[in-house]
Amino acid sequence: MTSNIPTYALAFSPGGALLARGGEAGLDIYDSFTLKKITGVPHAVPPGVYGPVVALKWASMEGQFDMLFVGTKHGYVFAWQKNDDVYVECHVFRVPEGGEILSMAIHSNANRFRLAVGTIMSVLACYDILPDRLWNEWYETLVDVEPRSIDFATSGKNIVVFSTFSGQMHIFSKKERTLDQGRNLASLIGYATMSKDGKVLIDNTANFGLHDGQTGTLLAMFSSGNNISAVPKHVLFGEDEEIVVTGSDTGNAYVFRKTGGGPEQVLINASDGFTQIVATSSTASTNYIACATSSLTNVGAISLWTCKREVGEAATSRDSTASRVNMPERFWQLLQRIWQFSKDSNACLSKLTSHALVWTINFAWHGLLWMAKVCVLLSLLLSVAYLIWSTVEDDVPGMKDAMRQGHGLDEYGSLEVGAYADLAAALVHCAGILNSKVECVLDERARSNGDGGKAISK
Numbered sequence: 173m174t175s176n177i178p179t180y181a182l183a184f185s186p187g188g189a190l191l192a193r194g195g196e197a198g199l200d201i202y203d204s205f206t207l208k209k210i211t212g213v214p215h216a217v218p219p220g221v222y223g224p225v226v227a228l229k230w231a232s233m234e235g236q237f238d239m240l241f242v243g244t245k246h247g248y249v250f251a252w253q254k255n256d257d258v259y260v261e262c263h264v265f266r267v268p269e270g271g272e273i274l275s276m277a278i279h280s281n282a283n284r285f286r287l288a289v290g291t292i293m294s295v296l297a298c299y300d301i302l303p304d305r306l307w308n309e310w311y312e313t314l315v316d317v318e319p320r321s322i323d324f325a326t327s328g329k330n331i332v333v334f335s336t337f338s339g340q341m342h343i344f345s346k347k348e349r350t351l352d353q354g355r356n357l358a359s360l361i362g363y364a365t366m367s368k369d370g371k372v373l374i375d376n377t378a379n380f381g382l383h384d385g386q387t388g389t390l391l392a393m394f395s396s397g398n399n400i401s402a403v404p405k406h407v408l409f410g411e412d413e414e415i416v417v418t419g420s421d422t423g424n425a426y427v428f429r430k431t432g433g434g435p436e437q438v439l440i441n442a443s444d445g446f447t448q449i450v451a452t453s454s455t456a457s458t459n460y461i462a463c464a465t466s467s468l469t470n471v472g473a474i475s476l477w478t479c480k481r482e483v484g485e486a487a488t489s490r491d492s493t494a495s496r497v498n499m500p501e502r503f504w505q506l507l508q509r510i511w512q513f514s515k516d517s518n519a520c521l522s523k524l525t526s527h528a529l530v531w532t533i534n535f536a537w538h539g540l541l542w543m544a545k546v547c548v549l550l551s552l553l554l555s556v557a558y559l560i561w562s563t564v565e566d567d568v569p570g571m572k573d574a575m576r577q578g579h580g581l582d583e584y585g586s587l588e589v590g591a592y593a594d595l596a597a598a599l600v601h602c603a604g605i606l607n608s609k610v611e612c613v614l615d616e617r618a619r620s621n622g623d624g625g626k627a628i629s630k
Contacts, residue, residue: 177195177196177197178195178196178465178466179193179194179195179449179464179465179466179474180194180195180196180224180225180226180449180466181193181194181195181225181226181227181228181243181449182194182228182449182450182451182462182463182464182474183228183229183230183240183451184204184230184451184452184453184460184462185230185238185240185254185453186230186231186232186238187455188204188453188454188455188458188460189203189204189205190202190203190204190210191203191204191207191451191462191476192228192230192240192242193228193464193474194217194224194225194226194227194228194242195224195225195464195466196219196224197216197219197224198216198217198218198219198224198225199213199216199217199225199228199242200216201213201240204460204476204478205478207476210257212257212258212259213252213259214252214259214260214261215261217242217244217250219244219245222244222245222246222248223244223245223246223247223248223272224244224245225242225243225244225245226243226244226245226272226273226274227241227242227243227244227273227274227275227276228240228241228242228243228276229241229276229277229278229287231278231280231285232280233280233282233285234280234281234282237253237254237255237303238253238254239251239252239253239254239262239285239301239303240252240254240259241276241278241287243273243276243289244272244273245272245273246266246270246272247266247267247269247270247271247272247273247291247293248264248265248266248267248273249263249264249265249266249267249273249276249287249289250263250264251263251264251287251301251303253303260303262301262303262304263301263306265299265306267289267291267295267297267311268295268297268311269291269293269295269313270291270293271291271292271293271295272291272292273289273290273291274290274291274292274318274319274320274321275289275290275319275320275321275322276288276289276290276322277322277323277324277331278324279324279328281328284300284301284302285300285301285302286298286299286300286301286324286328287299287300287301288322288324288331290318290319290320290321290322290333291319292318293313294313294314294315294316294317294318294319295311295312295313295314296311296312296313296314296319296322296331296333296344297309297310297311297312298310298311298331298346310346312344312349314333314344314351315351316338317333317335317338317340317342317351318335318336318337319333319334319335320334320335320336320361320362320363320364320404321334321361321363321364321365322334323365323366325343329346329347330343330344330345330346331343331344331346332344332366332385333351334357334361334364334374335354335361336360336361336362337360338354338356339356339357339358339359339360339361339376340353340354340355340356340357341354341355341357341364341372341385341388342354355387355388356388357372357374357376357381357383357388358374358376358381359376360376360377360402361374361375361376362374362375362376362377362402362403362404362405363375363404363405363406363407364407365407365408365409366385367409367413368413369413370384370385370386371383371384371385371391371413372384372385373407373408373409373416374407375404375405375406375407375418375419377399377402377403377404377405378399378402379393379394379395379396379399380393380394380395380396380407380416380418381393381394382394382416382430382432391432392430392431392432393432394407394416394418394426394428394432394435396418396419396420396421396422396424396426396435397420397421397422397424397426398421398422399421400421400422400446401421401446403421403446403448404448405418405419405420405421405446405447405448405450406418406419406448406449406450406451407419407450408450408451408452409430409452410427410452410454410459410461411452411454411459412454413430414429414430415427415428415429415430415436416428416429416430417450417452417461417463418450419446419447419448419449419450419463420446420447421446421447422447423440423441423442423443423445423446423447423465423473424438424439424440424441424442424447425438425439425441425447425450425461425463425475426438426439427439427461439461439463439475439477440475441463441464441465441473441474441475442465442473442475445465445466445473446465446466447463447464447465447466448464448465448466449463449464449465449466450462450463451463456481457480457481458478458479458480458481459478459479459481460476460477460478460479461476461477462474462475462476462477463475
């Protein structure tokens, strides 16, 4: 599915049957099997009023009903309830101090949903929510911590906060309203997510790392091709937390084993652009992976992969595209890697070409500047010489006629190209004349001063 409008958020419903998409166009919901847009939603969250949709979270009340939480760039949060095929807007509120919603986390039990929200204004807010009730609201402004990603601790009370610029993982205590010192994970955190066993996946804007949540120890590294820019990219667990799915700067999504190593598969999403957005979902029968580009300059793309799971197996082949075209998995992987290698080679060639072009332009520019300086200097020297000649030419008998006869000056009295030797000789003669004139002026002033002094003494 292609779109000229950037996508900023994707989220699967708890059963994987629906895919919510947010971006510059607001909110859309699609059927995961047909990719047809679902109708009957309250509205599309108009971006002209609330800002683009930048965060999405689905949650289920133990099979009773589902709720979709929507965050916008202007700091608004929408809570929609889904009963069968009917969507009802339950709550709309703005997080204190406004600002873009960077992260959302959900913790649910039989009595309520607990929603945590982090904003670009370093605000951490929390709400208890039911379709007909919103209570226990509180918020805290974090000092020097931007909550790029957040998650609930196991108890559902404390909140894990991943800070963008410090690269640390903090624990915010709801009871004491304090933030601990945190554990260093990276120099920057573009995105982070936690597994049920306390492992932490982070995007450090250069590559992706799996860390121990208790100690911060690095357990595995993952690389998704050439990094063009330090833009945040999603990194998520999939297939019951057995695999890792990452975005990239090359338009693709990458699938890794949780234990590390090279990519198991490269999911081709777009020919170029930043594939920053990734979503995963696993059910008893099917695994889902969705990814989208967020580029403002290239054609956007949204891709969806599904994989049927066999009874008794945690996961089967992770490439539904291969099964759809009835192609062996290994051969399809080879084709994908050849395609990626060709893209990487083209990217390297483009970089070399651009560097050569920049060097050529700089060389030509500096050469032109040097020539301009030389021309200006010669013009100044010739102007000074001409002024000197104009001053003394009447005191050099026959010099002008002699230079005309020797082709030093043309018939209009202008200097010709071949007259430089004659001009040099004339300048030497002129220097003597100027010296004589200066001596005459000085002698005249001395005599005048001497006569004046005698008159005064008398």
